[in-house]
Amino acid sequence: MRIAIVGLGLIGGSLLRALDAAGHEVTGFDADPATRAAARDAGFLAGDSVAEAISGAELVVSAVPMTVLPQVIAQLAATDCLVTDVTSVKGPVRDLMAAHGVRRFVGGHPMAGRETSGFAAAEKDLFDGCAWVLCLEDGTSLADWLVLARLFTGLGARVVPAGADEHDAAVAKISHVPHLFAAVLAEQILTDPLAGALGAGSFRDGTRVAATRPELTAAMCGGNHEMVRRELKRLIARLGEMSESLDTLAPHLEPGARARRSWPATPGTGFTMAADRESLLALGRSGGWVMSVGDTEVVGLRPESDRNDP
Known part of the structure; x- marks a missing residue:
């Protein structure tokens, strides 16, 4: 080609x-x-x-x-x-x-x-x-x-x-807002050398993408500003709830711990499906993906916990 x-x-x-x-x-x-x-x-x-x-x-x-x-x-x-x-x-x-x-x-x-x-x-x-x-x-x-x-x-x-709008809502959650959180976390060590000296795995993993060229992150988040603003408000509110519950924090942390332990999802068994728009979109919404493409059919895969047929 x-x-x-x-x-x-x-x-x-x-x-x-x-x-x-x-x-x-x-x-x-x-x-x-x-x-x-x-x-x-x-x-x-x-x-x-x-x-x-x-x-x-x-x-x-x-x-x-x-x-x-x-x-x-x-x-x-x-x-x-x-x-x-x-x-x-x-x-x-x-x-x-x-x-x-x-x-x-x-x-x-x-x-x-x-x-x-x-x-x-x-x-x-x-x-x-x-x-x-x-x-x-x-x-x-x-x-x-x-x-x-x-x-x-x-x-x-x-x-x-x-769909394009579905994509933009999803990446605001798992890519764009994390870049902003990473930047805010990383800038703390500019004024606190002791914190920088003590930084280890959680700081390294949580701030990795803060090293991205700022103009690239700015263009990425600015291009998706409506979704990014919505997710920032939601997560800031969630952090506010945690700040009011520091003495009884475990229940607030459990959903995130459970989600992270199960990610990435274990893939199931590949199955052949019709290559039509609605079936393909349903596959994506279920967390699945296309593995290979034939003339009129594709081989799809969903997470193990989901059904492995159309």
Whole structure:
């Protein structure tokens, strides 16, 4: 498959490496000349413009930050090829694509981010075992969705079907707000060297993503501001309840302890299911994912505690 990747940071660069290793014809582009040079030095094709990179492509992957996405989308409006993205918020991207007249778009988001960034941090195995959301909206072509699901499961990803708004609500809880909590926790050691000296496992694990480039976290959370604000209010209220119950805290901690001990869920047995929109969305809502893709059917998987049939 001829594929163009616009944006060669951690995700775009890793996708360039992974798709090339899988035998696809891949061309990249990045607005930074040094990044383009690094990609070429590593043996990859890199165009000097978006237009050059996407010329002749069957699939274009936008892997740029939300802040510059409108400029990239404007250059994709005339293309008839399939377009996807890896942006961490899906509703606004869906709306931008529609506003610019991009005809064949399937929103995507691989849950494979790290605190490191840039082409130098890219790895071809980054997506092995990761959850890769592919959005199914009312206007999404199921044929195009299956093309991408087949492509990304071929890279070792677990493809999770979801609506864009469902995705944005979920990632606010498990990705965006945790970045903000990590930042607040980490900044404490700037004014308390003793606390920094005593920091161990809980501090390290709870603040890892605070090392992410601030402009990337800001763009991620700002692009999903309604969902992030809602979750922040909910969690702050929950912390307020705990602060009033420090002498009888155990019952407040038990649900979280139970949830964390059971995560990640043990997968059940794969089953064949029809590849229709409602069945796929039901699979994603149950915590399941697509393992592989056939012509008209897919192999799905749900957590062990759930039913392993459609």
